[in-house]
Amino acid sequence: AQSVTQPDIHITVSEGxxxxxxxxxxxxxxxxxxxxxxxxxxxxxxxxxxxxGDTLVQGIKGFEAEFKRSQSSFNLRKPSVHWSDxxxxxxxxxxxxxxxxxxxxxxGTRLMVKP
Amino acid sequence: KAGVTxxxxxxxKTRGQQVTLSCSPISGHRSVxxxxxxxxxxxxxxxxxxxxxxxxxxxxxxxxxxxxxSNSRSEMNVSTxxxxxxxxxxxxxxxxxxxxxxxxxxxxxx
Numbered sequence: 077a078q079s080v081t082q083p084d085i086h087i088t089v090s091e092g093x094x095x096x097x098x099x100x101x102x103x104x105x106x107x108x109x110x111x112x113x114x115x116x117x118x119x120x121x122x123x124x125x126x127x128x129g130d131t132l133v134q135g136i137k138g139f140e141a142e143f144k145r146s147q148s149s150f151n152l153r154k155p156s157v158h159w160s161d162x163x164x165x166x167x168x169x170x171x172x173x174x175x176x177x178x179x180x181x182x183x184g185t186r187l188m189v190k191p
Numbered sequence: 192k193a194g195v196t197x198x199x200x201x202x203x204k205t206r207g208q209q210v211t212l213s214c215s216p217i218s219g220h221r222s223v224x225x226x227x228x229x230x231x232x233x234x235x236x237x238x239x240x241x242x243x244x245x246x247x248x249x250x251x252x253x254x255x256x257x258x259x260x261s262n263s264r265s266e267m268n269v270s271t272x273x274x275x276x277x278x279x280x281x282x283x284x285x286x287x288x289x290x291x292x293x294x295x296x297x298x299x300x301x
Contacts, residue, residue, distance in 0.1 A: 108288055119195075119281055119292040127288065166234065170288060176246040177224050177285040181234035 078103040078169050082182035089157050090190045097152040097185050099167030108170040109150045110179065111141055115163045123165075126150065137161070162189045192217055195284050195293035203299045209270040212296045216263050216284030222246075223265040224290060225257060228279040237280075240265050272300045 079102045089095050101107060108127050112120040124135025131143040141152045150167060164186045168179040196215045204210050216223050224247075225237040236249040240259035257267040263284070269276055277300045283290040 110290075112292075117297075119294045120283075122289065122291070125289060168234075176239050176241065177222050177283070177288065177290055178236050178239055178247040178249075179224070179226070179234075179283075179290060180236065181226075183233050 078107065078171065078180050080167050080169050080180055080182035082165075082167055082185050084185045085183065086186045086188065088188040088190060091159050092156050095152075095154045095157045095161070095187070097165050097167075097187070099150045099152065099182060100148050101150065101167070101169045102148065103169055103171075106145070109141075109143060110168040110170070111135065111139070111150075111152045112166045112168060112181075113137075113163045114166065114184075120166065123152070157187075157189055159189045159191065162187055195282060195291055197280075197282050197293040197296050199296060200294065201297045201299075203301060204272050205301050206272055206274060208272050209268060210272060210298060211266055211268045212280055212282075212298070214265045214267075214282030214284075214293060216265070216282075217286070217291055220284035220286050220291075221263055222285040223259055223263065224283045224285065225265070225267050226281045226283065227251075228281060228295070229275075229277070234281075237267065269298075274300050276300050 111123040167182040224239040239247040259265045279295045283292045
């Protein structure tokens with residue numbers, strides 16, 4: 077069975093500092109990988125996705141993520157954090173197009189931004 | 192295009208009652224998935240419907256059920272509510288393996 081681990085439950089960074097959120101997955105084949113963001117009381121917004129091809133993917137709001145097959149990782153990065161980035165971030169894996177849509181999520185990382 | 196809509200947004204029920212939640216997907220999307228989000232268990236997949244058929248199912252008891260209509264709108268039902276069913280229920284519609292989430296229905300069971 078597939079699984080996703082986000083080792084950091086909470087992260088605090090200063091505004092303007094760089095950010096990296098870690099994500100490790102367990103899956104037999106090449107997974108479809110996603111990062112979502114959730115603001116309090118809201119649904120999930122897709123930041124970026126990886127299906128295949130270039131291992132460095134760009135997303136919305138200045139985020140990027142790098143797929144590293146050898147490390148089973150898909151870490152999210154942003155060069156300069158804004159106060160509005162404070163939210164909870166979820167990494168997720170999907171089995172792929174032939175299996176339907178069934179996301180397995182990590183436990184989430186709550187990001188706090190200091191002024 | 193309008194996004195995924197879920198109704199109602201908030202719901203309070205008592206133990207033993209049943210509840211029905213509704214989800215309207217993005218126009219043209221034929222896949223609808225449901226997830227439960229709780230502080231203790233996080234985000235967990237409930238089930239997915241595609242063209243009125245359940246295509247995938249998560250590890251939840253039979254009290255949780257769903258259906259999809261010919262216009263792709265979906266409902267989920269929880270019977271004999273338990274305190275532990277208090278959660279945010281999220282619906283997502285999908286095209287090309289990308290899921291778009293609604294704002295969720297916050298269910299509180301007293």
